[in-house]
Amino acid sequence: MTRLVCPFCGARELVEFEFHQTLPEPQAGAYARVYERVDHGQDSIEHWQHLGGCRAWLRVRRNPWTGDVRAVALEGSGT
Amino acid sequence: MAATGRYSAWSLIRARLSRGGYWRPLWSGRCLQPGYDVVVVGAGGHGLATAYHLARDHGIKRVAVLEQRLVGYGNVGRNTTIVRSNYLLPENHYFYEDSLRRWETLSRDLNYNVMYSPRGVVDLALSDADMANLARRGNAMRLAGIDAELLDRNAVARLVPALELQRARRFPIVGALVQRRGGTVRHDAVAWGFARAASALGVDIIEHCAVTGVRAAGGSATGMETTRGFVKAERIVFATAGHTGMIGAMLGVALPIETHLLQAMVTEPIKPLLDTVIVYVYPGHGETYICQSDRGGLVMGGHLDGFPSYTREGRWDRLEEVVQGAVDLLPRIGALKLLRQWAGTNDMTMDGSPIMDRLRYDNVFVNAGWCYGGFKAIPASGAAFATFVATGTAPDLIKAYRISRFASGHLLDERGAGPFPVRL
Numbered sequence: 001m002t003r004l005v006c007p008f009c010g011a012r013e014l015v016e017f018e019f020h021q022t023l024p025e026p027q028a029g030a031y032a033r034v035y036e037r038v039d040h041g042q043d044s045i046e047h048w049q050h051l052g053g054c055r056a057w058l059r060v061r062r063n064p065w066t067g068d069v070r071a072v073a074l075e076g077s078g079t
Numbered sequence: 080m081a082a083t084g085r086y087s088a089w090s091l092i093r094a095r096l097s098r099g100g101y102w103r104p105l106w107s108g109r110c111l112q113p114g115y116d117v118v119v120v121g122a123g124g125h126g127l128a129t130a131y132h133l134a135r136d137h138g139i140k141r142v143a144v145l146e147q148r149l150v151g152y153g154n155v156g157r158n159t160t161i162v163r164s165n166y167l168l169p170e171n172h173y174f175y176e177d178s179l180r181r182w183e184t185l186s187r188d189l190n191y192n193v194m195y196s197p198r199g200v201v202d203l204a205l206s207d208a209d210m211a212n213l214a215r216r217g218n219a220m221r222l223a224g225i226d227a228e229l230l231d232r233n234a235v236a237r238l239v240p241a242l243e244l245q246r247a248r249r250f251p252i253v254g255a256l257v258q259r260r261g262g263t264v265r266h267d268a269v270a271w272g273f274a275r276a277a278s279a280l281g282v283d284i285i286e287h288c289a290v291t292g293v294r295a296a297g298g299s300a301t302g303m304e305t306t307r308g309f310v311k312a313e314r315i316v317f318a319t320a321g322h323t324g325m326i327g328a329m330l331g332v333a334l335p336i337e338t339h340l341l342q343a344m345v346t347e348p349i350k351p352l353l354d355t356v357i358v359y360v361y362p363g364h365g366e367t368y369i370c371q372s373d374r375g376g377l378v379m380g381g382h383l384d385g386f387p388s389y390t391r392e393g394r395w396d397r398l399e400e401v402v403q404g405a406v407d408l409l410p411r412i413g414a415l416k417l418l419r420q421w422a423g424t425n426d427m428t429m430d431g432s433p434i435m436d437r438l439r440y441d442n443v444f445v446n447a448g449w450c451y452g453g454f455k456a457i458p459a460s461g462a463a464f465a466t467f468v469a470t471g472t473a474p475d476l477i478k479a480y481r482i483s484r485f486a487s488g489h490l491l492d493e494r495g496a497g498p499f500p501v502r503l
Contacts, residue, residue, distance in 0.1 A: 001388070001390070001392070001394075002394070002395065013396070014394050014395075014396065015394075015395075015396035018385070019385050019386035019387075022337070022387060031485075031486055032333065034429070034498050035335040035429050035485045035486075035498060036333035036334065036335055037324065037333060037334065037335070037336060037337050037387075038333045039324030039325060039327055039328050039333075039334070039336075039338070040328050041325070041328055044387070046386070046387075048386075064338065064386075064387040064388050064389055064390075065325075065389050065390075066390065067388060067389075067390040067392065
């Protein structure tokens, strides 16, 4: 994983992006949201920001076990 | 003892005279037995040290260490070999001080030279605030009987003549905190030394044996499914820091751990230049820690890559940042080539301190969440965790590392950064 494809700017180097957090499971309670990480080997949904580019907040679907990036979408775009 | 007997000057002479055939493997190649009193998962530093102390201190005869790959393939061979006990919080500095004292005598205890080198760990200060912060940490250490010394700029220049202090910097180096008993240990020798000593006490070390599941009845685990079949176990120890998230997935437990990559790199070997460990955290950019190996290579590391990953690929901009820091401190190394770069996976807990506790079943123990501090913790962790596993009661030294601290609010937040696994 050396690049991410920003929906606005296209493929850019990883240095331009900042990882923010792995989104918790929708039903998770307060403790789980703050402290627990579910590590199930499948894709996780993460918030990233294109900090060194258009500064858009992104919703990235990625597998941390393999490093594969499945999808990058604009946060709030509903995709 | 498995093969070569006790190492000594005499054994060296005998080996020289016996024309080959004298040196034997460091640990026996006994294969997996159907059942054990304790099965340790992970033949890294912590797993091997725990097995060694279970056999030596608690007389537990049937112990096995299972390893998915090779002895020392994981983080025990991927760190930057630094040992120190310069922590602020009492729970941490007493624990790491216990570890540092054990490093001092480990070569003798194991009869294996781990090359402990107390060359001093120097944390550089770039501002008055840094100095105040380091003074506070140093004072906390000294109150606990741990050596710490605050240096001004001139003293830093005398201690580390190779450092470039004259160049105009936005954040000039104004001083440092040094722990002189801190230093480096040859990390591969630690894995091999513990494996050899454990094997000599009858511990089975099983390489290329991956655990695929835990079998349980009621509230207790009965054994483990492995790639070499089922193995019965009275007690199970997971010492797989870096991959504890995967163990959580196997047991169906969500852990307060995020898995991140940490890179290290080494230059081509040069003549002696640096006889201390330098830690350089520069505002707005990053971090570089650097020391010179006995072979002459400059070993460097820095921040985490910054996002969850198990891939063991490092990101290039981080590598660049670490090298920039090193060249800034030691401009004369700018022409050197990097020989190798690698990454290890780190269990990052939500407060930066480890977890040593039971997990899910009353006879399953997990030694995890070492963040960046795993290597230096090995001797203390092995001894204390073995006591925990053997007696069922956690010794005082590791009581604070229970997993329930996150829910009860008794966090050990060394950085004062709040409940985040990473702060860049």
